[in-house]
Amino acid sequence: MEQINSLEQRFQSIIDKDEKIEARDWMPDAYRKTLIRQISQHAHSEIVGMLPEGNWITRAPSLKRKLALLAKVQDEAGHGLYLYSATETLGISRSDMLDQLHSGKAKYSSIFNYPTLSWADIGAIGWLVDGAAIMNQVPLCRCSYGPYARAMVRVCKEESFHQRQGYEILLTLCQGTAEQKEMAQDALNRWWWPSLMMFGPGDADSPHSAQSIAWKIKRFSNDELRQRFVDMTIPQANILGISVPDPLLKYNELTQHYDFGPIDWDEFWSVVNGNGPCNKERLEARVKAHEQGAWVRDAATAYASKVEMKVSISAA
Amino acid sequence: MKDWPLFEIFIRSKNGLNHKHVGSLHASDAPMAIQNARDVYTRRNEGVSIWVVEATYITASNPDEKEALFDPAHDKIYRHPTFYKLPDELKHM
Numbered sequence: 444m445e446q447i448n449s450l451e452q453r454f455q456s457i458i459d460k461d462e463k464i465e466a467r468d469w470m471p472d473a474y475r476k477t478l479i480r481q482i483s484q485h486a487h488s489e490i491v492g493m494l495p496e497g498n499w500i501t502r503a504p505s506l507k508r509k510l511a512l513l514a515k516v517q518d519e520a521g522h523g524l525y526l527y528s529a530t531e532t533l534g535i536s537r538s539d540m541l542d543q544l545h546s547g548k549a550k551y552s553s554i555f556n557y558p559t560l561s562w563a564d565i566g567a568i569g570w571l572v573d574g575a576a577i578m579n580q581v582p583l584c585r586c587s588y589g590p591y592a593r594a595m596v597r598v599c600k601e602e603s604f605h606q607r608q609g610y611e612i613l614l615t616l617c618q619g620t621a622e623q624k625e626m627a628q629d630a631l632n633r634w635w636w637p638s639l640m641m642f643g644p645g646d647a648d649s650p651h652s653a654q655s656i657a658w659k660i661k662r663f664s665n666d667e668l669r670q671r672f673v674d675m676t677i678p679q680a681n682i683l684g685i686s687v688p689d690p691l692l693k694y695n696e697l698t699q700h701y702d703f704g705p706i707d708w709d710e711f712w713s714v715v716n717g718n719g720p721c722n723k724e725r726l727e728a729r730v731k732a733h734e735q736g737a738w739v740r741d742a743a744t745a746y747a748s749k750v751e752m753k754v755s756i757s758a759a
Numbered sequence: 760m761k762d763w764p765l766f767e768i769f770i771r772s773k774n775g776l777n778h779k780h781v782g783s784l785h786a787s788d789a790p791m792a793i794q795n796a797r798d799v800y801t802r803r804n805e806g807v808s809i810w811v812v813e814a815t816y817i818t819a820s821n822p823d824e825k826e827a828l829f830d831p832a833h834d835k836i837y838r839h840p841t842f843y844k845l846p847d848e849l850k851h852m
Contacts (some may be wrong), residue, residue, distance in 0.1 A: 466820045514802075521799045530784045531765070537785060538762055592780070601803075743787035744763065750788060 458659050463589035465534035474658055479533050481589055481660065486526035487544045487551035491725050493519045495559040496568060504562060511608045512514045512565065514629070520602045525594040532590045538732050545730045553711065556719030563616055563623075565629035569609015571631075571638040571676070577602050578672045579642065582662035591660075617683045624685070631680065634689045640705075640711045642669040642678065648708075764813050766792040771802055778810050783838035790815070 450469050457464060464470055469737075493516050500516065503509035527537055543549035554572055558563065580602065583595040616627040643649060643665040655661040679689055679693075691704035714722070763785040769778035781800050781808060786792035792811040800806065836842050845852065 465822070467819065469822070517798075517802070523804065524784060524799055525782055531783075536762060597782075740763070740787075743791060747788035747791075 446588045455657075458587045460660055461659070463592065465588055467588045471652075474660075475533050476654060477660060478588055478591065479530055479535050481536070481567045481655075482526055482530040482533075482594075483540045483543070484550050484552075486530060486540070487549055488555065489519045489523035489526060491551045491555045491729060492543075492572075493554055494728055495557070495721075496565060498559050499562060499565050502562070503565075506611070513610060515569070515605050516551075518605065522598045522601070525597055526591075529564070529588075529590040529594040539566060541733065543580070545726070545733060547717070547726060550715065552641060553719060554641050555715040555725060556704070556722045557637055558721050560633075561626050561630060563613065563626040564634070566612030566616065566627065567634040568611045568629035569605050569607075570613055571609075571634050572641070572678070573602055573605040573609060575638050575641040575672055576678060577606060578668050578675070580669075583657075587659035610683075612686075613683055617685060621739050627683065631685050635687045635689070636706065636710075637714075639669055639673070639706055642672065644708065645706075670700055673703055676743075677701055763787050764815065766796075766798055766811045767814050767817060768792070768796045769810040769812070770796075772804040772805055773807055778808065779804075783814060801819075 451471055454464070454468075454470060454474075459467075464474075496512060496516050496519075500509060500512055503512050527540060530540060531537060540549070559568070577599065580599050581594055584592055584599055586592045586595065592657065613627045613630070616623040621710070646652060646664045646666045651667050652661060652664055656664070673692075677687065677692070689704045693702050694700075695702045713719070715724075762836055765785055766789070768781050769784045770781050772776045784795050784799060786795050793809055796809050796811060797806075801809070805821065823844055832838075
């Protein structure tokens with residue numbers, strides 16, 4: 444017991460000094476478990492996040508938009524991979540993580556359980572969803588766990604293109620016909636609240652946050668990041684000339700922040716618990732892709748062992 | 760299905776610089792690891808050369824032996840040029 448205490452003390456002192464924990468360093472079980480849950484959820488979100496956007500690749504309005512969207516979706520696949528690899532350094536296998544996703548045991552960001560009904564949604568996802576993701580992810584570049592922090596540095600570098608391409612889509616629509624601008628407004632109406640929910644429950648209802656902040660996995664609370672997102676986004680909406688669907692939104696001269704209306708947490712928990720508009724569809728699409736890709740993985744494995752056998756025969 | 764082996768990926772960002780570890784990925788064999796590494800780690804001109812090494816072939820030092828391995832260097836300050844006090848007027852040294 445005493446030994447565990449001293450190991451824990453040493454671990455915490457490394458963190459307090461703002462140094463990093465690496466894969467083979469000693470760490471408390473709860474730290475490892477928290478990271479496995481958080482990073483694998485993050486990886487799943489990148490992978491499932493490809494689905495709502497993939498919906499529009501074949502229907503992008505121009506070749507330029509199609510190329511950009513393809514590149515963005517390809518980036519999300521890469522981000523999923525960086526994060527799966529980072530999670531594996533904690534001692535869980537890739538196939539276990541995929542099983543957890545496919546069986547519904549693991550969660551992914553609920554935002555991807557909403558449908559992409561119009562082309563403007565692709566703009567709104569880039570602007571709001573990737574914008575909120577960046578707000579969450581930039582502090583994670585300084586996370587105490589080295590492999591996660593390094594993965595996040597790569598992700599953040601690539602993510603800023605995503606947000607800009609989304610905003611530019613909306614800017615173009617907002618400078619177009621009245622109908623196009625209406626499309627942009629409609630997308631903002633539908634994506635605004637789910638984007639605010641991306642930061643997670645309010646601080647009072649977020650029991651794990653304090654421990655994650657002590658471990659320097661998290662650097663800021665959910666509510667702090669949400670407020671920053673609102674403050675950053677409202678002026679951007681003003682430039683587009685569209686407005687967020689919140690009658691209570693108002694700049695507060697005293698706090699120098701925007702006050703905003705209450706979030707519908709019943710909706711949030713309902714979507715988290717599987718009852719969003721697309722939960723079933725998303726999971727089915729992932730399982731189907733995995734199952735239908737099995738023959739490719741098997742063929743590659745068979746080919747690799749055949750080549751290995753040839754090499755060992757010719758060496759003998 | 761058996762899991763594909765894990766490969767550690769090293770990228771030379773331009774000639775004149777070392778290959779540097781950038782991450783890892785699974786592949787059925789080394790040629791596939793190179794292809795995947797190209798797609799995953801060099802989408803924005805990050806590299807001119809890729810090394811892939813199957814992770815099982817890497818032998819790493821034990822973190823528990825960090826002190827034994829690396830602490831002896833701490834008190835050998837005479838290995839650094841600043842240890843030697845020389846007059847200010849001395850030039851080119």
